[in-house]
Amino acid sequence: MQVERASNFIHEIIEDDIKANKHNGIVQTRFPPEPNGYLHIGHAKSICLNFGIAQKYSGKCNLRFDDTNPAKEETEYVDSIMEDVRWLGFNWDAVYYASDYFDQMYIWAEQLILQGDAFVDDSTGEEIRLSRGTLTEPGKESPYRNRTINENLELFRGMRSGTFPDSSKTLRAKIDMNSPNINMRDPIMYRILRANHHRTGDKWCIYPMYDWAHGESDSIEKVTHSICTLEFENHRPLYDWFLEKLGIFHPRQIEFARLNITYTLMSKRKLLELVNENYVTGWDDPRMPTICGYRRRGYTPESIRLFADRIGVAKRDNMIDVAQLENCVREDLNKSANRMMAVLNPLKVVIENYADNFTENLNGVNNPEDAAKGSRTIKFSKEIYIEQDDFMENPSKQFHRLAPGTEVRLRYAYIIKCEKVIKNEQGEVIELRCSYDIDTKSGTGTSPKKVKGTIHWVSAEFGKSSEVRLYDRLFTIEDPAGIKDGNWRDAINPHSLVVVSDAKIEPALSECVVGDRVQFERLGYFAVDKDSTADKIVFNRAVSLRDSWAKIEKKNK
């Protein structure tokens, strides 16, 4: 799909730079995830932005794992991140790891020590916290701040070689404890931490902090535009300070507002908790806002890219209506998904005047939006299932479906009339007896008869059984992250998953394979889940169709 990229303030900056021949007109970006969790749709926004810029301006975009904290990072996450970026449809120019640069960073750290711009601090974590000051009060200088260059160098080498216990010392940039920007109050560059790193193993016992690693990694990669989210805005002075002190290639950091979606949580930490506390079945649970969750649910990469394009990029905080995302999914799937028939809540219908043991082959169009998708044969028989919702014993005037004595068209088949309603002892409707009009067969064009409604159905004889999982928003309130008093867990929607264990599907549907996406006519878009077995295929509802009847019903209440 051709995604037209709307212009935004970052594109403008880049276009100005190109015009000014900055960096000889070269554009280099990067997507820098920390491999400590799965990617979510917020990352997708960033991925589309960074890779999209590379495409638009004939530049390059790297994938770089920001793996400076071995305590949290795992190879499992690295693998999933690469899979998700590829699935979204992007190819990186190179894969790098911040850990690839540990040696270079170490050399640069010694350079700063030599320049008198960094020192080894023996203060404890508590002491550092206390001396940092507050938002309104300046900090106090560490008593170790004025060590000699040689002493600092010796101690720092000791830190690296494992002479000192974990957390007993840090390397700090020597900047300004009075700075109104707390990030500039002698920020920590290295901490001593004996942890096995997913790539460097036990080679290092000191690890660089984000601020000390990020800009330097960008610089090594000659990133021209280092795009990150708003919470790093206050870090930019420090980002620039390091690069200036080092005198190395200086990328420009640009911040944009991260994505928020209604009824959705977007923090990796909270998503991890949802997984660990079994509120969902895993990172790829179709209710999760993760890339793999959406993938499993049936969303397409195109739909997510379209969404990223539609929502734009700016600096103001935002809360995107989840309907916006769902609309993108519908828009894409409407074009690409084949139509099939499935009945979620079956109500048996016996067509009394239809011959016993007779069947007919009907023709169903696979996709009215795409003639190339062809058609299929659907078998019709005397006993069928229709949707319980498509029958109403005492209908309102606006109800266009089946009711006692009324007529409705069966999609691709005949017009039937409800002759008799059969109920059980509890008074529930369990079966309908209908008659069909042989002159109304679909496609013949011979019948002058018009009916207002057309409903879907599945042959009782030829249909198959299926499990269908209906997903709804995971949270009951628009901004679960914004809950002040109380727990976001309280806002979890207890009905976010409804399992239909015995849905009836037309035979062609049972031939679908995992990942296939189809439209169940009049119901929504569904995707075959990986839990499917040879005996039972499982469908996930990606998104329902727009339901104007539901709207009418709602209004009448």
Place this chain on the structure above:
RNA sequence: UGCCGAGUCGUCUAACGGUAGGACAGCGGCCUUUGGAGCCGUAUGCAGAGGUUCGAAUCCUCUCUCGGCAGCCA
């Protein structure tokens, strides 16, 4: 209370001193063998107050509101 940043329809997003436009959501209608899709129409917005200007969402001043920052996380 310090610093940084942001305020445009309900929600997003455009406008670069010259008619406030688009998308989603809403509403009304058309069409329809999916109450789908599509099509048409429609309401709602420049945080406030001053100023500069022939003309301000845009430039200036003040005010208000919201967000971020006090991890050896990123």
